[in-house]
Amino acid sequence: MNKILIANRGEIALRIMRSAREMGIKTVAVYSEADREALHVRYADEAVCIGPAPSNQSYLLAEKIIEACQVTGAEAIHPGYGFLSENAAFARAVQAAGLTLIGPTPEAMEVMGNKLSAKAAALRYNIPMVPGTEEAITDLEEAKKRAVEVGFPILIKAAAGGGGKGMRVVEQVTDFEEQMQLAVSEAVSAFGDGAVFIERYVQSPRHIEIQVLGDTHGNIVHLFERECSIQRRHQKVIEEAPSSILTAEIRAQMGKCAVDVARAVNYVGAGTVEFILDENLDFFFLEMNTRLQVEHPVTEMITGLDLVKEQIKIARGERLSYQQEDLQINGHAIELRVYAEDPENNFLPDIGTLQTYNTPKGNGVRVDDGFEQGMEIPIYYDPMIAKLITYGQTREEAIHRMIxxxxxxxxxxIQTTLGFGRFVMKHEAFTSGNFDTHFVNKYFNADSLKNEEETEALMAAIFAVSALKKEKMSGSIALQQESTSNWRKNRINK
Structure with a gap:
């Protein structure tokens, strides 16, 4: 494998290219007209424009990406995350073109891409499931009957869903019919599939995911967990590894379950098995993401592995060079997704020009980004600017380093989530580890940042006044000392 094409943009495209370059592999960038001056385009060995700015006219066009491979002589495609990364039809088209997809098989994508078929696959290995239905529910009366059997509150979820779409919490039976219709309607609109199912609603859930790697020789390992419970709109903002709440025993149990889920679909490459953890530390299978995750850097920091290099090695047919017992957790890592969003305005996306853009540096700090000062944040794509990752020997050190x-x-x-990240790092619920996926609803509102900014301004003013007083006092003392010093007296006498 001498040349790979990265079917993505921004920070993840750059991140993949850097690992490929370290392996002596040439890279090809694809880009839309909006990304003509993007950093990933400049960094790659070659670059091909694949269409106008909208992703459905560029980054989502499988035929354009495959054509770019053929024109440049790239032998493999790394899809990153998002766009076509979990598209089974694209994976098949790549295979049909005689190219290698750096990712799992189309069959694994299809099974795990639907929550119901994923649950069915996981059940073959007796993976713990949240009580609920194991098949799609279409009949309203039958659905209501099953909901009563499960017990309220319940969660209605789209089978083809993701990102919180097609999801409704129902507190009581009188609300069920309306919420069921809304969930089906949203599922059809978002995914073209109105199939929904029912689960018991876990009141105080934590979102824990396990990173897995599988090679083409049947070897599968897990790389421990990531805590992903700090979310807004059911989407992650802050992740850390390891979780502050898991015991070694629970970690081992979840790891084994994650490996079994991967084994259920003969998984190849990097994937993530996601679980819900309740207040009793009981865990339940949620879904599997058949790609590299946004938050993969925290796993890299605590294991010392480069997950992109591992993906490429697996795609080349190499065996994993380690076994489960060889892997261990070293230290603690935290990631903040730096979004162009306004936390004080319900995290609405923001666009504009990066008038100032200077990244932090120093020991234990990593920034994965795809922007530089003066660049525009386009309206067409995900609003993430960068991933800020810190590492420490302890969780406390990682938190202080993140601040x-x-x-x-x-x-x-532009507005960003940096201030929100600082708020989380300093909040007692986070520092104590006593939090769940409702953190934002429980503790954060627009006044949270304003109050913190006002407090910081007041402290800065107090410090400035105190420093000024000390300066005046020291100046006064210096004058007194000068007027009474032997050196001055001697100079005057002379």
Missing amino acids: RAIDEYQITG
């Missing part, structure tokens, strides 16, 4: 890094990160011209 320092946030303070050093200079971004003007």
Whole structure:
């Protein structure tokens, strides 16, 4: 494998290219007209424009990407995450073109891409499931009957869903019919598939995921867990590894279950098995993401592995060079997704020009980004600017390092989630580890940042006044000392 094409953009495209370059592999970038000056385009050995700015006219066009491979002589495609990364039809088209997809098989994508078929596959290995239905529910009266059997509150979920779409919490039976219709309607609109199912609603859930790697020789290992419970709109903002709440015993049990889920579909490559953890530390299978995750850097930091290099090695047919017992957790890592969003306005996406853009540096700080000062944040794509990752020997050190890094990160011209990240790092619920996926609803609102900013401004003013007083006092003392010093007296006498 001498040349690979990265079917993505921004920070993940750059991140993949850097690992490929270290392996002596040439890279090909694809880009839309909006990304003509993007960093990943400049970094790659070759670059091919594949269409206008909208992703459905560029990054989502499988035929254009495959054509770019054929024109440049690239032998493999790394899809990154998002766009076509979990598209089974694209994976088949890549195979049909005689190219290698750096990812799992189309069959694994199809099974795990639907929550119901994923549950069915996991059940073959007796993986714990949240009580609920194991098949799609279409009949309203039958669905209501099953909901009563499961017990309220219940969760209605789209079988083809993701990102919180097609999902409704129902507190009581009188609300069921309306919420069922809304969930089906949203599922059809978002995914073209109205199939939904029912689960018991876990009141105080934590979102824990396990990273897995599988090679083409049947070897599968897990790389421990990531805590992903700090979310807004059911989407992650802050992740860490390891979780502050798992015991070694629970970690081992979840790891084994994750490996079994992967084994159920003969999984090849990097994937993530996601679980819900309840207040009793009981865990239940949620879904499997058949790609590299946004938050993969925290796993890299605590294991010392480069997951992109591992993906490429697996795609080349190499065996995993380690077994489960060879892997261990070293230290603690935290990731903040730096989004162009306004936390004070319900995290609405923001666009504009990066008038100032200076990244933090120093020991234990990593920034995966795809922007530089003066660049525009386009409206067409995900609003993530960068991933800020900190590492420490302990969780406390990683938190303090994250606060320092946030303070050093200079971004003007747009609103970002940096202030929100600082709020989380300093909040007692987070530092104590006593939090769940409802953190934002419980603790955060627009006044949270304003109050913190006002407190910081007041402290800065107090410090400035105190420093000024000390300066005046020291100046006064210096004058007194000068007027009474032997050196001055001697100079005057002379």
